[in-house]
Amino acid sequence: MLTFIIRRSLWTVLVLFVITVLVFIIFFKTPGVDPARAIAGRNSSPAILAEIRAQFGLNKPLPVQYALMMKKIFISRDLVSYSNQGVRVVPEIAAATPATLSLVFGAAVLWVVMAIGIGVAAALLRGTILDPLLMILALIGVSAPVFWLGQVANMITQGGLHGTFLFSWVPPLGYTPLTQDPLLWFRGLVIPWITLSIAYAGLYGRVLRANLIETQNEDFVRTAHAKGLTDGRVLRRHTLRTSMITFASLFGLDFGALVAGSALLTEVVFGIHGVGYLTYQAFTNLDLPTIMATVVYGAFFIVLANAIVDIVYAWLDPRIRPE
Amino acid sequence: MALLETVEVDTELRPAIAGRNPWALAARRLRRNRIALAALGLFVLIVILCVAAPLYANDVAHVNPLVPNLNGHTIVNGKVVPVMQQGGGVLHLGETPIGPTGDLSHYFLGADSVGRDVAALLLYGGRSSLIIGVGSAVICSVVATVIALIAGFFGGIVDALLSRLMDVIWAFPLYLLAISISTELLTHSSGFQVGPVHISASSLWLPTTIIAFVFVPYVYRPVRGQVLSVVNKEFVEAAIAQGAGNLRLIFSEILPNVVSTVIVLMPLMIALTILTESALSFLSIGVQPPNVSWGTIIQDGTDLIYNRPWVSLAPGIMIVFTVLSLNVLGDGVRDALDPRAKLRVEG
Numbered sequence: 001m002l003t004f005i006i007r008r009s010l011w012t013v014l015v016l017f018v019i020t021v022l023v024f025i026i027f028f029k030t031p032g033v034d035p036a037r038a039i040a041g042r043n044s045s046p047a048i049l050a051e052i053r054a055q056f057g058l059n060k061p062l063p064v065q066y067a068l069m070m071k072k073i074f075i076s077r078d079l080v081s082y083s084n085q086g087v088r089v090v091p092e093i094a095a096a097t098p099a100t101l102s103l104v105f106g107a108a109v110l111w112v113v114m115a116i117g118i119g120v121a122a123a124l125l126r127g128t129i130l131d132p133l134l135m136i137l138a139l140i141g142v143s144a145p146v147f148w149l150g151q152v153a154n155m156i157t158q159g160g161l162h163g164t165f166l167f168s169w170v171p172p173l174g175y176t177p178l179t180q181d182p183l184l185w186f187r188g189l190v191i192p193w194i195t196l197s198i199a200y201a202g203l204y205g206r207v208l209r210a211n212l213i214e215t216q217n218e219d220f221v222r223t224a225h226a227k228g229l230t231d232g233r234v235l236r237r238h239t240l241r242t243s244m245i246t247f248a249s250l251f252g253l254d255f256g257a258l259v260a261g262s263a264l265l266t267e268v269v270f271g272i273h274g275v276g277y278l279t280y281q282a283f284t285n286l287d288l289p290t291i292m293a294t295v296v297y298g299a300f301f302i303v304l305a306n307a308i309v310d311i312v313y314a315w316l317d318p319r320i321r322p323e
Numbered sequence: 324m325a326l327l328e329t330v331e332v333d334t335e336l337r338p339a340i341a342g343r344n345p346w347a348l349a350a351r352r353l354r355r356n357r358i359a360l361a362a363l364g365l366f367v368l369i370v371i372l373c374v375a376a377p378l379y380a381n382d383v384a385h386v387n388p389l390v391p392n393l394n395g396h397t398i399v400n401g402k403v404v405p406v407m408q409q410g411g412g413v414l415h416l417g418e419t420p421i422g423p424t425g426d427l428s429h430y431f432l433g434a435d436s437v438g439r440d441v442a443a444l445l446l447y448g449g450r451s452s453l454i455i456g457v458g459s460a461v462i463c464s465v466v467a468t469v470i471a472l473i474a475g476f477f478g479g480i481v482d483a484l485l486s487r488l489m490d491v492i493w494a495f496p497l498y499l500l501a502i503s504i505s506t507e508l509l510t511h512s513s514g515f516q517v518g519p520v521h522i523s524a525s526s527l528w529l530p531t532t533i534i535a536f537v538f539v540p541y542v543y544r545p546v547r548g549q550v551l552s553v554v555n556k557e558f559v560e561a562a563i564a565q566g567a568g569n570l571r572l573i574f575s576e577i578l579p580n581v582v583s584t585v586i587v588l589m590p591l592m593i594a595l596t597i598l599t600e601s602a603l604s605f606l607s608i609g610v611q612p613p614n615v616s617w618g619t620i621i622q623d624g625t626d627l628i629y630n631r632p633w634v635s636l637a638p639g640i641m642i643v644f645t646v647l648s649l650n651v652l653g654d655g656v657r658d659a660l661d662p663r664a665k666l667r668v669e670g
Contacts, residue, residue: 018491026507132358136651143646145598147605148621148639151628159629262496265602279499280606283506295499302494 008310012303019299020292024066027288056082073293083285089293093275099175100274103266104258106189107196112251114201119208120240126213135209141202150195150269157191173271192270196263200254204247211243218242245316249309256305260298349583352659359655365648369641373449380443383428388443389613395438397421397429407438423633432633435623444615445637451616452642455527455609456597459535464585464592466535467542472573472581474543475550486547493540501537501599505530505608525611530603534596541595542588549581583660590653594646601642617642 036052044052053059057068072079073090081087122134157167169187176184215221216239224234264276275294282290353359380388396405399421407420420434431442474485492500508529523529553559554577562576603609604618612619617638624635 015491015494019495022491022495023503026503139650140643140647143594143598143650144643145601145605145618145621145639147602148635148642151621151625151635152639155628155632155635159632257496260496260499262498264498264502265605268606280502283503286506291503295503298496298499299494302496306494 004314005311008307012307015303016296016299020070020296021066023292023295024062024069027286027291028062028065069289069292072289073296079289079293081287081290083287083290089289092290093278093293093297096273096275096278098177099272100259100261100263100267100276102175102178102185102189103192103196103272103274104255104263106193107200107258107263108251108255110193111197111200111204114197115204115208115247116240118201118205119212119243120235122205122209123212123216131209135206138202138205141198142206144199145265146195146199147265147269149198150192150266153191153195154269175270175272175274192266192272195270196258196266204250207250208243208247211246212239215239215242245313248316249313252305252309252312253302256301256308259305260301261294345583349659353655356655356658359652359659362648362651362655365644366652369449369645369648370453373446373453376443376446376450379446380440385428386440386443388440388447389615391437391439392434393438397424399424399429407434419630420627420634422631432637433631435620435634436627441620441634441637444620445617445641448615448617448620448638449641449645451527451610451614452597452600452618453645455531455534455600455616456593456645458527458531459538459596459600460589460592462531463535463538463596464542464589467539468546468578468581468585470539471543471546471550472577475547475554476569476573476577478554482547489540489543492537493544497537498599498602501533501603502606502608504533504536505603508533509608509611525614527610527614529611530600530609534599534603537599538592538596542585542592545588546581546584549584550577553577553580587653587657587660590649590656594649594653597642597646597649 036049036056036058050059057065060068069079077088077090079089081089081092118134118138122131125131125134154173157170158173161167170191171184171188174188176188178185221234221238224238225231229237259275261276261279263274264280266272267274267277268280275297278290279294279298281287282294380386386392393407394405395407398404404421420436420438421430422433424430424433430440432445433441435441435444470485470489474482559572559576562572567576600609600616601618601621604616605622607619607622610616610619620638621635624631624633624638627634
């Protein structure tokens with residue numbers, strides 16, 4: 001187990017390195033792209049461009065530029081944004097993280113609860129019309145683009161029905177920190193939580209149903225029934241427990257990806273200035289330091305989630321534990 | 324004599340079980356799956372509607388939906404009204420496009436922010452969305468299959484290198500990777516130049532290629548697994564014994580045995596690529612003007628969402644129907660090609 005963890009960690013560091021190099025190359029070396037021009041504006045004189053290159057270190061060899069940037073992210077933490085002069089990138093990301101975490105965490109709680117509800121209900125109701133109905137509903141949730149769902153939600157809660165008692169509690173778009181006003185934080189996030197969780201609830205509900213049905217036919221479940229355990233106990237302690245292995249590993253990966261910035265569509269639609277939003281802005285402004293820092297941040301969470309999932313998976317399912 | 328006759332009757336009643344092509348068997352299973360057939364029908368209907376976009380625009384709506392029509396007029400209830408109406412907004416200021424008229428030949432779903440016919444635009448947008456969705460799924464599957472065949476067949480260091488490369492792409496958040504490449508190629512340079520090949524920023528090839536690229540690991544993993552499971556089978560050894568070269572082994576022995584995996588994935592891949600395209604276009608880094616797609620129409624409708632919700636609603640509904648039909652069809656295809664996997668949800 002220890003060598004397994006060490007090997008995973010080494011691989012993690014390697015992946016982080018390759019990802020950062022890849023992004024660095026995409027944004028520095030794509031044919032026809034000049035970061036200096038992006039900073040100075042399209043019609044700048046060669047003299048200004050040369051000055052900017054010198055000022056930002058863009059005239060140094062690429063590996064040196066890469067190393068400098070990594071040093072400023074990890075060691076001195078004083079990387080400064082190109083487009084917002086003087087703004088330090090690392091604290092900026094740290095400031096955006098609570099918004100993303102609030103959004104993703106709340107949505108995750110919702111989708112896990114909904115998915116278990118859908119999956120268990122569909123598996124128990126197998127053979128009735130309700131099972132395929134639930135599955136189609138889940139599939140509709142999976143098929144709807146999240147940004148469009150967000151727009152529809154805005155249309156309903158901020159538009160015509162906002163004046164009525166139904167949605168008058170929904171505050172204007174944006175994010176209020178939890179520490180500032182917990183009630184407003186909650187009210188502002190309810191709709192984004194629901195929007196973000198719908199697709200995942202559908203997907204996980206379907207996965208869980210399939211796993212439940214597969215497990216129901218296993219010998220140990222029949223044994224549990226034969227021992228005289230109640231249906232509820234068999235479901236909770238035997239069937240559901242085994243079925244949650246796939247569920248848990250999927251959850252780890254998706255949660256990591258969302259915290260890493262994949263929630264950006266939801267963040268853009270609801271005006272939540274989280275990490276995804278920051279990343280998107282950095283991409284559009286070609287704000288290279290912010291891009292590199294957000295990508296390092298994002299890749300870190302993804303790779304971390306991957307590693308945790310692998311280890312937890314090995315712990316949950318002894319059959320795949322490495323020798 | 325009598326005995327012989329009964330035997331003949333018997334064979335007529337119960338014909339010998341003929342060796343059937345597995346594809347024919349799969350097609351038969353798919354034909355019996357009514358839900359999957361309905362989904363296929365819905366998808367084909369959407370494709371036909373979108374292919375017929377110019378027909379609708381020219382002969383029914385009489386508009387050119389790809390050019391702004393700020394000063395145009397149309398007919399509602401027999402009266403001539405401007406497409407862009409004064410006031411009508413929250414503060415009764417500015418111009419508001421005409422809303423849905425319910426008249427198929429005159430702005431059925433209303434106009435967008437620059438006075439274009441939303442109904443006609445929807446069909447043209449569907450063309451881009453479908454072309455990019457299907458195109459990138461096909462390109463991605465072909466590329467991923469070739470890489471998977473090479474990795475699985477040669478094994479060893481080749482397999483290790485290719486698989487690690489795929490792991491790295493896989494470790495990157497999908498949307499972030501697509502968004503970073505797209506913003507880079509669209510907003511900071513005008514298109515993409517590799518040697519003699521130049522893809523201009525307004526070409527549909529750009530989003531198609533980007534989306535195909537980011538999904539390669541998703542197809543690569545299951546196909547490589549399939550290649551590994553057949554590469555040491557007896558029929559491959561038999562082919563080697565007959566003196567078959569590597570190319571023949573890969574393409575005539577192994578490929579036919581992994582094609583079904585690719586086909587099972589295909590509808591689900593198209594569903595995913597259509598969703599990705601719409602997300603990129605919504606962020607203005609997918610399909611570029613003058614082309615439109617469902618994603619760009621939703622983006623256009625953002626500012627009109629409270630006054631003219633149908634501009635955003637209609638393309639979203641089209642996406643949901645298209646992706647839903649592909650997902651249901653994908654389930655059916657999987658059940659038909661791999662009856663053992665009937666219980667699995669994700670490929």
